[in-house]
Amino acid sequence: xxxxFHKATVAGATHGTLADGPRLLWRGxxxxxxxxxxxxxxxxxLFRDYGAFAWRxxxxxxxxxxxxxxxxxxxFVTVHRRIASFEQRSSPRTWIYGICxxxxxxxxxxxxxxxxxxxxxxLDAQVDPCQETEAGLREARAVLDRILDCLDADKRAVFVxxxxxxxxxxxVAIAVGCPLQTAYSRLHxxxxxxxxxxxxxxxxxxxx
Amino acid sequence: xxxxxxxxxxxxxxxxxxxxxxxxxxSEVPDRERLRSLAGRLGFGVGSLPASxxxxxxxxxxGSVGVKMGAVxxxxxxxxxxLAEVHAARAPQVVVAxxxxxxxxxxxxxxxxxxxxxxxxxxxxxxxxxxxxxxxPAPPVAPRLIARSSPAxxxxxxxxxxxxxxxxxxxSPVDTEFSLLEQAQRTLAADPRRSLDLTERDARLYPxxxxxxxxxxxxxxxxxxxxxxxxxxxxAARFSQVFxxxxxxxxxxxxxxxxxxxxNP
Numbered sequence: 001x002x003x004x005f006h007k008a009t010v011a012g013a014t015h016g017t018l019a020d021g022p023r024l025l026w027r028g029x030x031x032x033x034x035x036x037x038x039x040x041x042x043x044x045x046l047f048r049d050y051g052a053f054a055w056r057x058x059x060x061x062x063x064x065x066x067x068x069x070x071x072x073x074x075x076f077v078t079v080h081r082r083i084a085s086f087e088q089r090s091s092p093r094t095w096i097y098g099i100c101x102x103x104x105x106x107x108x109x110x111x112x113x114x115x116x117x118x119x120x121x122x123l124d125a126q127v128d129p130c131q132e133t134e135a136g137l138r139e140a141r142a143v144l145d146r147i148l149d150c151l152d153a154d155k156r157a158v159f160v161x162x163x164x165x166x167x168x169x170x171x172v173a174i175a176v177g178c179p180l181q182t183a184y185s186r187l188h189x190x191x192x193x194x195x196x197x198x199x200x201x202x203x204x205x206x207x208x
Numbered sequence: 209x210x211x212x213x214x215x216x217x218x219x220x221x222x223x224x225x226x227x228x229x230x231x232x233x234x235s236e237v238p239d240r241e242r243l244r245s246l247a248g249r250l251g252f253g254v255g256s257l258p259a260s261x262x263x264x265x266x267x268x269x270x271g272s273v274g275v276k277m278g279a280v281x282x283x284x285x286x287x288x289x290x291l292a293e294v295h296a297a298r299a300p301q302v303v304v305a306x307x308x309x310x311x312x313x314x315x316x317x318x319x320x321x322x323x324x325x326x327x328x329x330x331x332x333x334x335x336x337x338x339x340x341x342x343x344x345p346a347p348p349v350a351p352r353l354i355a356r357s358s359p360a361x362x363x364x365x366x367x368x369x370x371x372x373x374x375x376x377x378x379x380s381p382v383d384t385e386f387s388l389l390e391q392a393q394r395t396l397a398a399d400p401r402r403s404l405d406l407t408e409r410d411a412r413l414y415p416x417x418x419x420x421x422x423x424x425x426x427x428x429x430x431x432x433x434x435x436x437x438x439x440x441x442x443x444a445a446r447f448s449q450v451f452x453x454x455x456x457x458x459x460x461x462x463x464x465x466x467x468x469x470x471x472n473p
Contacts, residue, residue, distance in 0.1 A: 043250075043252075044247075044250075044252040047246075047247065047250065047252055048252075051238075051243055051246065051247075052237045052238055052243065055237065055238045055242075055243075055246075056233075056234075056236055056237055056238075059233075059236060060233055069242065069245070069246055069249075072238075072246055073246060073249050073250060076246075076250055077250070080250075137232045137235060137236075140228065140229050140232035140233075141229075141232050141233055141236055143229060144229040144230070144232060144233045145233075147229070162211075162214065163214055163215050163216065163230055164216075164230055164233050164234055166214060166216075168211055169211045184212075187212070191215070191222075194226065195222070195223060195226065198223060198225060198226055198229075202225070
């Protein structure tokens with residue numbers, strides 16, 4: 001699981017990077033016993049409000065259908081572990097998206113061999129992705145995901161968050177952890193590559 | 209710098225086919241059963257689900273809506289044990305009770321069977337919602353799914369093992385690892401003796417529990433609260449050996465420092 005904890009502010013102290021990987025930072029054990037200090041968002045509340053978002057963004061970030069539930073669970077376990085250190089400098093949604101991006105990135109690294117196999121399926125897309133039926137929608141999503149597979153993880157994350165999740169660029173930059181200008185650059189690069197991939201796909205389909 | 213026009217925006221000059229692909233991508237959200245299953249796997253209660261499947265979809269498409277926050281219990285059961293969180297807010301509580309760990313784990317994969325129907329009833333203060341199979345001990349979960357700190361090894365630095373003066377009562381829904389520690393945390397300020405007892409009970413029931421570190425932090429606080437500073441320091445020393453590099457180390461150091469300055473102003 002992701003070794004992407006950064007800093008955890010606990011009872012006024014700042015911890016360094018956790019070298020031993022994720023570790024539950026339980027509010028009860030970290031905070032004082034003052035019940036007023038427990039008024040922050042809960043993991044369950046964040047799941048209720050953003051669980052569907054997280055699930056969807058994981059799918060678009062390249063998590064296979066068969067794995068998305070596991071990854072979504074992983075995201076919210078991470079949310080739970082890190083909620084004590086969530087300082088609300090960004091919106092909860094942006095924060096969770098950031099966790100999704102890192103979780104999916106790690107996942108993609110692990111399944112790169114499978115993605116190589118999937119790449120051979122590229123030319124198999126025969127169904128018109130513009131159909132309005134449920135089957136058409138599914139195929140359209142499959143085509144979209146194949147196109148997104150052409151992007152590197154950084155560009156994909158920016159593209160997905162901005163174009164599909166409609167997050168502002170400022171929040172995208174926070175979620176992916178890069179300067180705003182870099183996020184713009186990635187977006188423009190991603191757009192070019194996505195359009196090129198779409199053209200290739202359409203050309204391949206027309207040629208068959 | 210203003211954000212560029214999105215490809216899905218009406219004024220976009222991007223390919224129409226791409227716009228439709230993006231719309232298709234936006235239209236995909238998990239259905240209610242899937243969310244319910246996920247909530248069960250995470251140990252979330254009924255309050256963690258949108259009011260309806262439509263609400264889930266709407267939330268995913270349009271943004272979140274403010275929903276009142278009750279106190280919630282989270283018990284994320286993994287191979288090594290349970291993660292849990294209860295917000296000790298004064299709002300009504302719904303406690304999701306984990307099934308006893310002694311139950312055999314299902315032989316099937318990491319996807320747990322859905323729990324009992326989650327009624328969309330109003331939650332009442334103090335309700336205990338049996339989590340049922342969905343919160344039963346997790347089957348073996350791939351390490352990548354929920355990474356855990358390794359349990360303490362038998363190196364001679366083991367943390368205190370408590371004699372079994374109180375028999376475990378796994379049938380009691382409140383004796384989850386989390387609930388014990390949550391009680392311990394709550395009683396810490398007012399009754400550190402009780403808090404310490406609860407951590408000892410937790411140590412007996414869950415000697416290699418997922419919340420062992422949390423238990424030790426609470427126990428150290430309780431010992432300090434009882435004025436048993438030497439014991440607290442000894443326990444802290446064992447903690448630092450067993451859980452080297454723990455994120456709680458600064459917190460423990462702070463507690464000990466505070467205690468020292470209190471007693472030696």
